[in-house]
Amino acid sequence: MVVLGAILLVLDQITKNWAEANLEELVPQPFLGEFLQLTLLYNSGAAWGMGSGITPVVTCLQMLIVVGVLVFAVTTVRSPWYALALGMILGGALGNIHDRLLRPPAPFRGEVVDFLELPNWPVFNIADMGVVGGAILVVLLSVIGLHTDPSAAEAEKPAAAETEAPEERKA
Template sequence: MVVIAVVLAVIDQITKNWAEANLPLLEPQPFLGEVLQLTLLYNTGAAWGMGAEITPVVTCLQIAIVIGVLVFAVKVVRSGWYTLALGLILGGALGNIHDRLLRDPSPFHGAVVDFLELPNWPVFNVADMGVVGGAVLVVALGLFGIAADPSADAGGAAADAPAESEETTRTTSEEDR
């Protein structure tokens, strides 16, 4: 999970640095025609720019989410799929936290660099793709009934098995009499 998170956070920062060095501010540049344009902007808020006036609160909330993901992962997650999903969420969160802590104007007030624009969708970045992709994967895993710790399900079923088998043995013995 940590490897996935670090790789994603590094890719995110490389792409943001490239965008800042090569894109004009707020001027869409065609990349894939109208489907994907590159538009550099700075977001001091959370999703869709909401909460721009409370950037330090947003930053602290993101840090708390990262801590929560780490604690959950260490205590519960034993599934490769959940490891991937949480790695994507963690890497994306770290990429955006980096911006909030280390970019202008000041620590905890920094603006997140966004530069990818789809039609009828807010401008976003690689970190945002990781967070959304990881969240979608967590929801899909839940819908398909895949547990974060598959061994817990197997252990629970195994613990129930002797009781059922004891009951079956008792019933069979009574019928034999």
């Protein structure tokens, strides 16, 4: 999980640095025709620019989420699928936190570099893809009933079978 998060963080920062060095702000460049364009912009808010006036609060909330993900992963998660999802969320969150802490205009007020643009969708970055993809994977895993700790789920099955009434077992 931590390795995946670190890889995603590095990939995110490399692509953001490339975008800043090679793209002109707010000038779309076709990448895959009209489907995917590269448009450099700076986002001082959270998702879709919301909360741009409270960037320090957004930054602190993101840091709390990272701590929560780490605590949850260490104390609860034993499933490789959940570890994958949390690694994606961790790497993406750290990529955007890095921008907020170290990019202009100031620490805790830094603007996130966004540069990927799909039709009728806000401009985003690799970190955003990690956070959203990881969150979707967590929801999907929950919906299909995959436990965060498969060995704990197996241990619960015999205990549940023993508490059933005999007539329920026959049915």
